[in-house]
């Protein structure tokens with residue numbers, strides 16, 4: 017609501033990561049629960065905050081988008097995308113633990129939430145020639161799968177698909193996380209079967225089909241938060 | 251028996267997440283909870299509560315009548331929506347004044363600082379006169395539809411600057427993802443009141459169910475709790491009301507009396523079409539005012555309309571896809587026809603149920619059903635169009651022989667079958683996006699049927715398919731058709747049909763029967779229906795000459811036969827037809843004598859087909875048509891040929907030979923069949939229709955000269971005649987005039 021545009025055409029002045037963090041920080045200082053934003057006098061509460069690094073009017077304008085959000089989320093849920101915020105019971109604890117509530121992003125996903133238990137092995141693909149080799153990447157994925165590890169990669173990287181392909185070829189489990197269009201990825205033949213048989217989870221930090229203004233380094237942070245082991249290939 | 255709707259919001263989660271957790275997850279989506287607060291914060295405080303006097307002033311202003319009073323229930327509805335911010339379903343007869351309710355409510359809400367009202371209505375053309383009513387309340391109203399697409403940007407900007415109070419959109423727009431992204435998101439931000447016109451369309455228990463409304467329901471479920479919602483309907487029975495309530499959650503219901511005092515009802519069992527036509531012509535001629543005649547099919551609408559015109563009655567057909575010269579687009583044509591009736595420039599519209607919801611002509615004096623409707627709910631809605639603003643009107647239901655079979659067909663086609671759904675999803679899983687044209691190559695289903703099927707699947711939640719641009723994709727969502735529910739719904743429809751059959755024969759008061767069937771528990775008889783009176787309310791009895799004329803009309807009701815112009819790509823590999831069939835190689839416009847098994851010649855064609863011999867009466871009928879009613883003076887046929895068959899080699903050839911003899915022409919069977927292909931009638935879409943004929947025929951170039959009559963017995967897609975015409979022309983024949991005995995296609 018405060019951080020995301022709801023469609024490609026949405027031109028709402030959403031909060032940047034820093035503004036969001038500042039708002040959450042000040043809001044937490046009031047000692048109020050998030051429920052307070054549901055109250056009739058939430059406007060006066062927001063205005064009473066010191067507003068260092070964000071603007072109360074901006075927040076209130078954003079909070080007026082209730083119906084728009086209902087429409088947008090109907091579209092997401094309608095095609096089977098689930099949406100998890102840090103307040104949800106199923107939200108991965110490891111993200112809140114490692115990043116803190118303020119930085120914990122909303123997750124838009126397809127597939128098995130059970131794979132997000134913070135124990136996966138992350139594979140970070142760099143730019144060297146080695147990691148551009150499709151077969152090598154597939155082999156790597158297969159190898160990790162054979163050792164029973166859930167593999168997590170930045171799905172927007174070149175060859176991320178190859179790694180996941182390798183994982184799935186050995187009946188392993190994988191997680192792909194990025195900021196791209198989740199519906200497009202989930203509906204592609206590369207990933208569809210894996211998602212449907214619960215061995216692959218696709219996550220996006222932005223709503224489907226929307227420009228979310230999420231920095232790429234946030235993707236890396238979230239991957240780190242969801243991983244127990246890290247493999248870097250520079 | 252009762253079956254509960256199952257909200258299928260299961261997601262492909264891990265096995266460790268149990269069902270209740272899944273539900274919790276969707277309910278507790280953090281952002282949504284956060285949002286629910288916002289409009290709560292905007293609730294007017296108690297000091298702002300609108301009083302009845304102010305609302306009455308608004309009503310009087312809207313109606314331009316200083317002495318106007320609220321009708322029963324109008325103020326109550328306004329109060330519940332404006333002051334209590336309820337979600338309310340209003341069930342009131344048409345003409346009760348629902349638009350006054352939502353316009354007055356909008357005025358009051360706007361005066362207290364709320365955002366604009368969005369009205370979702372299936373019939374925008376007729377909302378235009380409501381826009382005038384809105385203006386009288388100084389409400390600025392705008393409709394956003396396909397006719398003003400270029401102005402959407404401008405309109406959205408104006409909405410952003412709060413320059414409109416009322417925004418009208420259609421349910422189709424609401425379900426369109428592109429429209430949602432481009433337009434709706436911007437509108438929705440400050441919405442003050444949501445009005446859902448014809449809210450019974452939400453329920454798939456009713457025959458009016460529209461898939462687009464299902465997505466509307468999903469949006470409604472997620473709206474902030476105290477966004478006022480006003481649903482209106484004139485036709486819901488308890489079953490439908492309960493279903494709408496169960497889908498929308500907490501929704502109040504306000505229900506008025508359905509009785510229409512001015513309407514005199516009658517039912518007549520008239521099995522054969524000729525008698526019915528004769529009755530109809532005499533009846534309409536005897537009526538002072540204007541009316542609607544309802545038929546079950548487009549073909550009947552056309553036919554009945556021609557018959558009435560032949561009898562000196564100003565009648566026009568009306569259905570989805572109807573065309574009129576001067577109207578390149580069917581919607582504008584429909585709008586034109588609606589206006590003709592509204593302004594009494596036509597005596598009668600002969601319409602399918604496409605002339606439906608929202609059509610309001612207060613002085614309509616009769617509604618006749620040429621064939622029985624599918625349900626009492628539908629019947630009440632249609633017959634209830636008569637006599638809204640006048641003292642007396644007539645509603646007659648004629649039951650025909652063919653009705654039962656037509657409804658059985660409708661029920662069979664209403665829902666997709668499991669095997670087709672499974673195969674379609676499998677095909678979509680094999681690639682990354684298919685257009686409907688692409689899918690035609692894999693399925694022997696018509697374009698329309700495929701489009702309907704995809705639409706059906708796309709409104710499931712979660713949906714196994716998603717449309718992006720022009721292509722359809724398989725989403726990673728497991729899906730199984732809820733066959734139990736479809737079986738249940740089909741059973742419901744059978745029961746509804748039984749109720750209609752019962753209505754035709756009941757000896758109790760007809761109005762009471764309708765009201766009771768709609769759960770309006772009144773016990774009083776109307777005193778004016780044919781059962782109350784003990785005699786007919788219309789006094790029409792066609793004489794035997796009129797019936798003979800009608801029979802002759804039915805027997806002369808041949809149809810033009812248009813051949814195809816464009817082949818499916820890659821379907822004719824052997825004949826090497828790539829796409830457009832060149833003009834010089836096409837057959838001309840032909841004729842089809844009848845409709846398969848119809849009351850006129852169609853029954854004779856069916857009998858002949860089954861017996862393996864077409865009777866001489868059919869030869870005479872075709873010769874009569876050619877000589878009397880088919881103007882071939884520009885290219886009189888010189889010889890006759892026919893489509894050959896390997897299975898019944900003499901059936902058509904024998905008929906064509908006798909026809910040639912009768913017309914004094916040469917019969918020359920120059921077309922040979924080389925392959926025993928699958929029956930053409932089993933081929934449904936363009937690709938399969940074409941592909942099934944590739945290389946099947948060859949033509950002997952040694953043929954008589956001059957225009958030729960090309961004869962076949964049945965025609966469905968017309969591809970056989972198209973290909974044969976092409977081959978004849980390619981081998982040097984003169985003009986080809988295609989001719990068939992019966993059309994076996996739907997419509």
Ligand SMILES: [Zn+2]
Pocket residue numbers: 758759760761762775776777778779780781782783
């Ligand atoms: Zn009666």
